[in-house]
């Protein structure tokens with residue numbers, strides 16, 4: 205089964221990011237993931253992300269950066285996972301259908317069981333924040 209594009213958010217706050225635990229009974233049950241979901245026909249990636257984050261967490265975000273899409277096949281489905289670094293502009297995350305939410309540091313990620321498609325995303329994210337830690341002064345203004 206090809207389910208197409210899935211968008212998800214790495215929501216950053218104070219050097220941490222938000223992960224959510226999938227509930228029992230869903231695909232990849234009880235794994236930790238980035239909130240998000242499938243892009244619907246005719247919908248842009250940003251619109252899908254906005255819709256899913258409002259539905260799942262009750263927040264609005266602004267996008268900082270789009271990471272490299274990851275194509276992955278699970279035994280029963282194939283998808284393209286597109287992660288966005290984001291920050292919250294409105295609302296406080298509510299677990300909703302997720303079993304639990306947690307704010308973690310990148311160095312803690314190894315202790316959580318993520319879906320296979322998320323592993324290249326975590327690796328890319330680790331490199332990016334090692335180069336420019338979240339909240340670091342804007343490089344463009346460093347010379348001011």
Ligand SMILES: Nc1nc2c([nH]c(=O)n2[C@@H]2O[C@H](COP(=O)(O)OP(=O)(O)OP(=O)(O)O)[C@@H](O)[C@H]2O)c(=O)[nH]1
Nearest residue numbers: 210212231232237238239240241242283285319321322
């Ligand atoms: N949201 C999300 N989905 C992921 C991640 N990694 C990953 O493999 N997936 C897979 O992407 C697919 C879409 O996820 P979903 O089930 O949350 O999407 P949805 O809410 O639109 O679907 P639904 O209405 O069928 O429940 C699932 O098969 C899920 O297992 C991730 O980090 N975040």
